[in-house]
Amino acid sequence: DAGVIQSPRHEVTEMGQEVTLRCKPISGHDYLFWYRQTMMRGLELLIYFNNNVPIDDSGMPEDRFSAKMPNASFSTLKIQPSEPRDSAVYFCASSFLRDTPYFGPGTRLLVL
């Protein structure tokens, strides 16, 4: 298995621009998580899905953030408009039931 796939691996954009991060979970996994990691706040859960349905989005910082999971093999995290304080590494992870989460390699986002 290829593991969790994220794209792009790096993204540099200017403040105000829309950013879309993509994730392909491990086949057969029914849970998908989006995390954000910064030096100041560590690893934070933004939102998670079960069987493509958003279950808890209480970690989403603002209305500028939105996430979708149109099918079992694809999810997106969108930031619109982006701000410099959104700069972080964004991880997608998936798991079967609520067993061990497998993390992707992350997307390093820099908003100038």
Added chain:
Amino acid sequence: TQLLEQSPQFLSIQEGENLTVYCNSSSVFSSLQWYRQEPGEGPVLLVTVVTGGEVKKLKRLTFQFGDARKDSSLHITAAQPGDTGLYLCAGDNAGNMLTFGGGTRLMVKP
């Protein structure tokens, strides 16, 4: 909010030394996990401890879950440069998602 505090935040040691990192909380967890994260990659699970007082060993790494299931420690014997990375603990309270600690960034110098 259930908080997990890890200490120390940073640790730089020479190859061959021993070290212990700690993960503490005021909350009780049904289980606790330890992850290692290398630069440019996502965290990878090392171990899960479930029972209070449980000790698990993974080669030179020894993990212990506190009797009250509120804290945990990771001890590394004879550290190697390959042990360098960010060590994260994460608590699982059944019914909720994982809560991650802030991490301990370890550097082992050859």
